[in-house]
Amino acid sequence: MSATAFAADLARYGPSPYGAGGAASTTPSLEFSRAYCRRLGRTHYENFAVASWLLPRVLRPHFYHIYAYCRWADDLADETGDRGRSLELLDWWEGELRACYAGEARHPVFVALGDTIREFAIPSEPFLDLLAAFRQDQRVCRYETFDELLGYCRNSANPVGRLVLHLGRSHDDARGELSDAVCTGLQLANFWQDVANDWNRGRLYLPLADCRRFGYNEEVLDRHAATPEFRRLLAFEVERAEAYLRNGLPLVDQVPRVLGSDVWLFIHGGLKILKRIRAIDYDVWTKRPKVSRTDQAWLLAGCVWRKMSFVPRHLLRKGEQSMTKDQIPKTKNQ
Numbered sequence: 001m002s003a004t005a006f007a008a009d010l011a012r013y014g015p016s017p018y019g020a021g022g023a024a025s026t027t028p029s030l031e032f033s034r035a036y037c038r039r040l041g042r043t044h045y046e047n048f049a050v051a052s053w054l055l056p057r058v059l060r061p062h063f064y065h066i067y068a069y070c071r072w073a074d075d076l077a078d079e080t081g082d083r084g085r086s087l088e089l090l091d092w093w094e095g096e097l098r099a100c101y102a103g104e105a106r107h108p109v110f111v112a113l114g115d116t117i118r119e120f121a122i123p124s125e126p127f128l129d130l131l132a133a134f135r136q137d138q139r140v141c142r143y144e145t146f147d148e149l150l151g152y153c154r155n156s157a158n159p160v161g162r163l164v165l166h167l168g169r170s171h172d173d174a175r176g177e178l179s180d181a182v183c184t185g186l187q188l189a190n191f192w193q194d195v196a197n198d199w200n201r202g203r204l205y206l207p208l209a210d211c212r213r214f215g216y217n218e219e220v221l222d223r224h225a226a227t228p229e230f231r232r233l234l235a236f237e238v239e240r241a242e243a244y245l246r247n248g249l250p251l252v253d254q255v256p257r258v259l260g261s262d263v264w265l266f267i268h269g270g271l272k273i274l275k276r277i278r279a280i281d282y283d284v285w286t287k288r289p290k291v292s293r294t295d296q297a298w299l300l301a302g303c304v305w306r307k308m309s310f311v312p313r314h315l316l317r318k319g320e321q322s323m324t325k326d327q328i329p330k331t332k333n334q
Contacts, residue, residue, distance in 0.1 A: 006075045010151030011198035013094045013107055021098070033111035034061050037068035056258050059167060064110040066163050069097075070130060072109055077134040086138050092133050097124065099263075100285055122166045126159035128214045146240075149207055150184065157187035168259040178251035182267055189270045195284045196224065199252055206237065234282040238274050245270050 020060070041064040047069035057065065076089040100110040100117070101124055116122065135154035143149040161179030189196070191205040198205060199221060211217060214233035245267050252264045269291055276289035 003079050006079045012249050018293040027106055028108040030111055033108035036108045037064040037112045040068045040071050062116040062167050065116045068109045069113050073130060073134050077137055090131055090135055097127055109332045120166045126162045129155045129159040141250050144208050153184045153187045157183040167237045168256045177252055178248050182248030185241050186270045187203040187239035189273045192234060193289055222259050224285040226285050237311045238277055
C-alpha cells in the first residue's frame with residue numbers, strides 16, 4: 001500500500017473501529033474480505049507477483065490472505081513514522097491474530113486468513129514470529145555480526161516459507177530447513193538491493209564486523225560512496241546470499257509440483273537480483289538494482305519450460321509424487 005492508502009485503510013479498519021477503542025457494527029463477509037486481500041496482493045509492487053499465474057486457481061486466494069497479513073504488519077511497522085506508535089499497532093495486530101485463532105475475527109484480513117488457517121491447519125507460530133521481527137525493526141537498527149542478522153532473518157523471512165509449505169501440505173523438518181535457506185537468501189538479496197533505502201530510513205543490515213573487516217565505516221556510508229572497500233564488502237555479502245539460495249534449490253523437487261514452479265521462480269528471481277547487483281559493480285548507492293519486466297518474462301518462460309518437462313512418476317521418490325489439482329481440497333466460495 002502507498003502511505004496514503006495505508007492511512008485510509010488504518011482509519012477504516014484500524015484499532016478505533018475494530019480494536020480496544022470500539023467494535024465494528026458488522027463483521028466483514030468472507031467474500032468481501034477475500035476480495036480485499038486479493039486487491040492488496042495485486043496492487044502492491046514486488047519483484048514478482050504475490051501469487052503467480054502458475055499457481056492453481058484454488059491456492060491463489062490463500063496466498064493473498066497470507067500476503068495481506070504480512071503487508072499490514074509491515075506497514076504498521078514502517079508507515080507511521082513513530083516507533084512507539086508502531087509498537088502499539090503491532091500489539092493491536094497480534095491481538096487481532098489471537099482473536100482470529102479464537103474464532104472471533106473482525107478485521108477483513110483476519111476474516112479471510114481465518115478461512116486459510118482452518119483449511120490448512122496452520123499454527124500461529126509463523127505469524128507471531130513475523131511480528132517479533134517487525135517489533136525488532138523498531139528497536140534494532142544495526143547488527144554487529146552476521147549470526148545476529150541470521151537471527152533476524154529467522155523471524156522476518158523464514159516464517160513465510162513455512163507458511164507456503166503449509167499451503168502445499170508439505171511442511172516437515174527437512175523441507176522446512178530447505179525453505180529457510182531460500183527465504184534467508186531472498187531476505188539477504190533484498191537487503192543488499194536496498195542498502196541505500198534502508199540507510200536513508202536509519203537502518204543498516206550490513207554486519208558491522210564485516211564493515212570493519214573490509215575497511216568500511218558509517219562515516220563513509222553517510223557519503224553514499226561506492227568505494228573499492230564497499231564494493232568488496234558487498235561482493236562478499238552477495239556471494240553469501242547466493243549460497244543460501246542455491247542450498248535451497250533441492251526444495252523445488254521436494255514440494256508438490258503446483259508449488260515447485262513458484263519456488264523455482266522465487267529462487268531464480270533472487271539470483272537475478274544478485275546478478276543485477278554485480279552488473280552495476282555493486283554501486284547500489286547510485287542505482288537500485290531490480291528485476292526488469294524482461295527479466296521476469298525470461299524467468300517465467302524458463303519456469304513454464306520446466307513445468308512442461310515430463311518426469312516419469314516412477315522416478316519420483318515414494319511420498320513425493322506431485323499433488324494434482326484434483327487432490328487439492330476445494331475451499332468455500334470457490
